Amino acid sequence: MGEIKEAKATLIGGMKFEGWAGSGHTVMMDAEEVHGGEGAGFRPMELLLVGLAGCTAMDVISILRKKRQDVTGLEVRVRGERADEHPKVYKNIEIEYIVTGHDVEEKAVARAIELSTDKYCGATATLRHTAEIKISYKIVDGD
Amino acid sequence: MGEIKEAKATLIGGMKFEGWAGSGHTVMMDAEEVHGGEGAGFRPMELLLVGLAGCTAMDVISILRKKRQDVTGLEVRVRGERADEHPKVYKNIEIEYIVTGHDVEEKAVARAIELSTDKYCGATATLRHTAEIKISYKIVDGD
Numbered sequence: 001m002g003e004i005k006e007a008k009a010t011l012i013g014g015m016k017f018e019g020w021a022g023s024g025h026t027v028m029m030d031a032e033e034v035h036g037g038e039g040a041g042f043r044p045m046e047l048l049l050v051g052l053a054g055c056t057a058m059d060v061i062s063i064l065r066k067k068r069q070d071v072t073g074l075e076v077r078v079r080g081e082r083a084d085e086h087p088k089v090y091k092n093i094e095i096e097y098i099v100t101g102h103d104v105e106e107k108a109v110a111r112a113i114e115l116s117t118d119k120y121c122g123a124t125a126t127l128r129h130t131a132e133i134k135i136s137y138k139i140v141d142g143d
Numbered sequence: 144m145g146e147i148k149e150a151k152a153t154l155i156g157g158m159k160f161e162g163w164a165g166s167g168h169t170v171m172m173d174a175e176e177v178h179g180g181e182g183a184g185f186r187p188m189e190l191l192l193v194g195l196a197g198c199t200a201m202d203v204i205s206i207l208r209k210k211r212q213d214v215t216g217l218e219v220r221v222r223g224e225r226a227d228e229h230p231k232v233y234k235n236i237e238i239e240y241i242v243t244g245h246d247v248e249e250k251a252v253a254r255a256i257e258l259s260t261d262k263y264c265g266a267t268a269t270l271r272h273t274a275e276i277k278i279s280y281k282i283v284d285g286d
Contacts, residue, residue, distance in 0.1 A: 002225040002234065007192035009200040011217040017197050021189035023182060027170045029197040036205065039166060044201060045265050046164035047194030049150035054160050054172040054187030057152040062179065074154040082145040087268035091145065122188050125230035129272035 009044075016040055019047070048090070048127065049078045055123040059116035060097060060109075067108045072143045073100030080131065089130040097137040104139050113137060152187075159183055162190070191233070191270065192221045198266040202259035203240060203252075210251045215286045216243030223274065232273040240280040247282050256280060 006022035009029065015037035019027045029044050031037025042050070057076040064071045075098040080090040099109050113135060117124055124133065149165035152172065158180035162170045172187050174180025185193070200219040207214045218241040223233040242252050256278060260267050267276065 002227050003231070005186070005189050005192055005223045005225065005233075007189055007196050007221045007223075009193070009196035009219045011200070011204060015201055015204070017200050017217075019193035019197055021185055021193055023175075023184075023186055023189060025171070025185045025189075027185070027190075027193060028168070029193075029201075031201055032166075035201075041166075042164055042168045042170070042194075042197075043148070043166055044194045044197030046148050046150055046166060046168075047170075047190045047197065048266060048269065049148055050152070050162035050164055050170060050172075051185075051187045051190030051194065053150050053152035054162055054185075054190070057154070057160050058158055058172075058174055058178075058187065061154060061158065076152045078150045080148045080150075082148065082265065084145050086263050087265040088146070089265045089268050090148075120229050122225065122230040122232045123191060125232050126191065126273050127269060130269050 014038060045082070048123075049080050052093070052095070052123040052127055053078045056095065056116045056121045059120045060112045063112035063115055064099070064104070064108060067112070069101060069104050069108050071099060071101040071104060074098070090127060091131055092134070093127060093131040094134045094136070098140060099137065100140045100142050102141065106139060109137055109139055157181060188225070191266075192223050195236070195238070195266040195270055196221045199238065199259045199264045202263045203255045206255035206258055207242070207247070207251060210255070212244060212247050212251050214242060214244040214247060217241070233270060234274055235277070236270060236274040237277045237279070241283060242280065243283045243285050245284065249282060252280055252282055
């Protein structure tokens with residue numbers, strides 16, 4: 001049997017739900033004002049993109065460290081365009097990696113992103129079933 | 144063009160990343176100790192399940208309220224089993240809905256869940272590409 005992950009959403013009031021996961025952490029979710037919420041938390045569909053950003057970011061930082069690259073910062077920006085029709089899945093996703101460090105090799109960055117995208121990241125592997133995923137990266141010299 | 148959602152993961156240190164989304168909210172993500180983290184945040188793949196739970200929970204509560212059901216509580220529990228091999232996508236997902244209220248009609252609950260699952264919930268529509276999704280529900284009388 002594969003690894004089990006657990007999560008939960010519990011109604012707090014209005015459209016506000018507390019999200020919880022098996023690691024013990026919690027996060028607030030809420031609908032937008034136009035959908036009867038108060039905007040007091042993440043929209044649930046945003047969390048798919050946050051998870052995607054974190055998933056591939058962890059892969060990339062691990063691989064770059066294994067490749068002994070002197071990385072001082074990493075930001076992964078994700079932009080998802082939803083379909084017009086329900087269930088409004090993401091149909092286009094752009095992922096931009098901004099790697100900061102000293103003499104970071106472009107080849108290492110490109111390879112790390114490729115390994116995450118094609119092999120390791122479970123979120124990319126899931127979301128690419130509905131979305132065309134476009135990737136770009138930038139390397140910045142600095143602390 | 145469809146609705147745009149934005150998200151970001153920013154390295155804080157170690158394997159810790161701050162997740163952010165366009166609604167303005169933030170959440171911490173971290174790897175497990177065995178993967179070089181400190182467990183000080185959500186595992187990114189957990190956020191897919193939290194988003195799924197929240198997405199379908201918001202659909203169901205909206206629909207039950209439209210159907211004038213007297214719902215006092217809603218909890219959506221999700222359990223995902225990942226594949227053994229990379230990229231370890233979810234291959235089985237169980238969703239359990241626990242609806243609390245007064246004289247809540249089973250037919251209304253079943254229909255609300257069906258509408259979310261088959262029509263409205265973008266997270267279900269995404270995750271079902273890799274996972275077989277099993278659904279169950281319980282109706283509890285009470286406040």
